[in-house]
Amino acid sequence: MNEDSLDPDVVERLLGLPPGLPAWQAADAASRARILATWLSSATLRGIAIGAGARSYLDRVRRRVAELHGLGDRLATAYGLRVLKGARIAAYMPPGLLRQSGDCDLVAPDEDALWNAALDLRERLGAVPRCVSVLRSGGETHVAVFLKWPAEEPFLDKPMGVDITTYAFGGDLKRVPLRVRAPGPDDLAGLFAVAEERFQHKFRAKDRLDLLVLARALESRLGDRLADVVCGHAAELALAPELCRLVASTDERVPLSAAWGHTLARLRPLAREETARRRTGRPGIYATRFGLPLDAARGEGPRLVVHRRSGLDLATTPMGTCLLLERPEVTDEDLTRAVEHARVLSTASGGREVDRCGTLSTHSSG
Known part of the structure; x- marks a missing residue:
């Protein structure tokens, strides 16, 4: 990866904007891509003046993110839950560059811990369940609860949210097996949690920004073992197609390092093999309600x-x-x-x- 790949203008590069675009047009593009607060933080780092309204909005989003990070850490400590993204990825961001968070994703070690954490959020914040999912296969059951409560500006901002599951990755619920555990290190867990987002939506600028910071952290930590470790986990977690697409689409906008180019080349055959396995009746699929x-x-x-x-x-x-x-x-x-x-x-x-x-x-x- 190029050393300047995470300069403050990286957000505009990930958005595919031409150099020298007026700031108001860049802000409009960032807003449409749901990454406006991140762009505003990058603008302030570059010395671009933003108005009082924009500053107020950025400060509010920073408070939202800080609250979600604090909640994740508190629930993880109190009930043995694990934070998959959120603060764990934000820790790799350059100083001052805000990573937006819509909600907090937590993995509980068992159903008791899940409900204890959920009840905690109801008692402290008035959180209500938006949905409860039940996944069953044979005699094994997994549960997910998705909780919401009002944001600081309840009529302007989307509600605050915490998703708590007894599994790490659910896939598409039909052709990809349930994966109960995420990799141990936070950088690897974050990498595959971002890849898993493809089952919910097409990759966005935010996902590619996550990939950039995690790619740099992983390459620094793993060195020559990067391709072996990443590809091994991609195969085990049935996420090679998604990770391949994430890495390739990011590299098109902000070129990655030669090591990641080598990793991508090794991911492609794994992605083809995993795609061929995705059919109805595959072992490990849970019936979901x-x-x-x-x-x-x-x-x-x-x-x-x-x-x-x-x-x-x-x-x-x-x-x-x-x-x-x-x-x-x-x-x-x-x-x-x-x-x-x-x-x-x-x-x-x-x-x-x-x-x-x-x-x-x-x-x-x-």
Whole structure:
């Protein structure tokens, strides 16, 4: 990698902007690419004057990121969770260059730790579950809970969020096996967590910036072992196609080092092999159901329990009752029946009166 690859203008290079573009046009491009605060931080590092409104926005995003980093560290210490990205990648950023964070990704060692951390967030911040996912294969079950609460500017900024899972990487849920553990070192775990983002969206400037800082850290730490270590983990984690695409697309915008060029060449055949394995019925695939929150009534036990009622599956959890769905959509009729069954379950378990969650309307369909 070129030594100047992480100069403050790297954000504009990752956006594919021509040199000398007026700052307001660069800001517009950064905003459309969802990386405006990062660009603003790079602008201040280059001595570009920004107005009071932009400065206020940048300061607010910095506070948001700091809060998420602090939450991740606190929950990791209290409940044995692991932070996959967030502060762990931000630690490799050049001083002053902000890495934006939409939420905090945490991996719990077991379901008890997951619910304890989730309840902590509800009690301290009023966090509510947006969705609860249940993944099963044979006799093994994994759980994911996605929590939200208002941002500092609740009518302007997306809600704060924490995603807690009992597995590291979920893939596409159909053709890529569940991978429970991430690599031990933070730089490697971050690298593959960024590659995993491809299952959620096309790679963005933010993902490529992450790759740049992690690539430099990994090359410094691993030296001549870079290709062996990265390719070995890529094959084991079934992420060679995604990592290959991430490295190649970043290299097109900001050239990487010869060592990473060699690593990319070795990743390509692994990516072809992994792509050929991605078919229905592949071993290691978990059946996934999405949990639509119905109430905030705490279940009887410390873990998720599934109840079959009139053809519907409801899960009671320490944070409330959910309707389990194979797809994240539900008819009004099933939703009405599910709410009534949830009320009965709550009454039977001695739970408090059921309150319908405000997240229902975002999931229901006629």
